[in-house]
Amino acid sequence: MTVWRRRLAGALWLAAWCAVLYTFAAPWRRLGGLESERLRYLEWWVLFAGIAAGYTAGCLAREWVQGASGRSHARALRVALYPPAAIAAAGLVGLAVAGERGPIGVAATAFLAYWAGMDVAFGAVPLMEGRPYSFAGDLPAETDDDEADGREAWDRF
Numbered sequence: 640m641t642v643w644r645r646r647l648a649g650a651l652w653l654a655a656w657c658a659v660l661y662t663f664a665a666p667w668r669r670l671g672g673l674e675s676e677r678l679r680y681l682e683w684w685v686l687f688a689g690i691a692a693g694y695t696a697g698c699l700a701r702e703w704v705q706g707a708s709g710r711s712h713a714r715a716l717r718v719a720l721y722p723p724a725a726i727a728a729a730g731l732v733g734l735a736v737a738g739e740r741g742p743i744g745v746a747a748t749a750f751l752a753y754w755a756g757m758d759v760a761f762g763a764v765p766l767m768e769g770r771p772y773s774f775a776g777d778l779p780a781e782t783d784d785d786e787a788d789g790r791e792a793w794d795r796f
Contacts, residue, residue: 642769649766656755656763660686663751678741685749693756701761705778712761712774723753 664686700715727750734743762772771778 645766645769645772648772649763649768652763652766653759656759660690660752660755664748675741678745681742681745682748685745686752689749689752690756693753693758694760695756696753697757697760700757701765701778704761711776712772712778715761716757719757720754723750 664682696719700712700719704710704712704715727746730746731743734740734746762774766772
């Protein structure tokens with residue numbers, strides 16, 4: 640895949656995650672009342688914190704995959720996504736049993752934001768930088784020639 644196609648694919652990937660997160664979080668802006676205001680604040684907090692935590696986990700996962708052969712994005716997702724998914728699922732069940740319907744959306748948003756941040760860091764951002772991506776296969780290790788241009792794209796400002 641040529642560099643410009645990778646960059647386009649990365650931009651589309653990022654736009655798709657932005658659309659999913661906006662669609663999921665947008666209904667929270669139309670709530671009213673004191674309890675709803677607390678949930679709305681919590682919703683936005685977990686949205687941004689989840690993206691940041693997921694992005695950090697995604698960068699570490701990409702480095703882990705490039706560290707040895709036989710590792711893939713799919714395997715990294717299993718390692719880094721199953722524990723938070725199990726915690727979110729247990730939280731959703733616990734909240735439903737307790738009769739608390741409002742915080743269920745907050746827990747789901749936290750997991751979705753974490754997943755989005757991780758996925759974007761592992762695939763979309765490197766693609767936008769023109770680097771290769773593979774879901775099931777090995778990623779080529781970063782070489783000094785790749786870094787000869789200077790800093791990463793996000794660090795150029």
